[in-house]
Amino acid sequence: MNKKLITIIVAVALVVVVLTVSLSLYFTRYQWDPKDTEELYLQNIAKVGYANTIDTAIPQTELYNVINNHFNSALSEGKTVKKAIVIGYDGCRADILAEMQDQNSAINTMLQDGASINLAYCGGVNYPAENTQDTSTAPGWCSILTGEWADVHGITANKITKSMDTKTLFTSLTEEGIIDKASFITKWGGHFTAKNSTYKLEKEYCEQKGLNVAFNKCKDDEASHQATLAEVSSVDCADFTFVIYEPTDSTGHGKGFSFNNPRYKEAFKKADSYGYETIQAIKNRATYATEDWLIIITSDHGGIKTDHGGPSIQERMTFIVTNAK
């Protein structure tokens, strides 16, 4: 063999090695997980202990009614004021709840306190019918906040600005004088700060009308968490607080939405620990005993591979944990 031939063989061998290493790294990062099957998904859903089934999953729009009913119902004896908080875990799949921990888990704490846990669905219609709006952030949260699907609110996907024909609970509850103050806390610019953000007009409307609705855009999840703790710990805290924690969505997009992905599990535990500290802060309020708190933990959509928006069961199912009677 001459030197030239040896050089070619070594070069080809090197290319093969580099390709093999790259491909194996790609798969171990769970960007595409062939083991994230529907069968495994259903097994983990069964472990969570949901009160209902996928067939009887609750439309996520129902949360609008739960919150609205809470504020419009009479105060029970010994209570002087109604409060509500929605703690959102963005992009949190319903199967990952099988990983909730005994300590530092908001969901586990709520269940111990007697809360209900149910499967819910996003996307306009229940699985397996094909979704009529993207299983994405803006459509999901907008359906929860307006009680409508995209055929009414128009938010079929991200990057669409909602008209004021359909108002969120922030605006309707404050405008009707049912509550004094609402607070929306998020790190995602797509809600009300970016170009074509969902609630751009809603924010302007609240400012023009002088409604006490705080649109609080934070720089990251930790800042959202601190803002939430400050809000629920303040003497005159918002009557309705709506916070979205995003570790699950960020990790899913970066490393894969999958029960097999340890990083996604860690992200869920992170979000659930933020939720836990939030609930502890509420319970620590000096006036907690005389306040009637509605607490909801939910998600806007699930995810598969490194994305969401589509019709798979992993994207369609969400969950609702609430102390609502």
Ligand SMILES: [Zn+2]
């Ligand atoms: Zn989302």
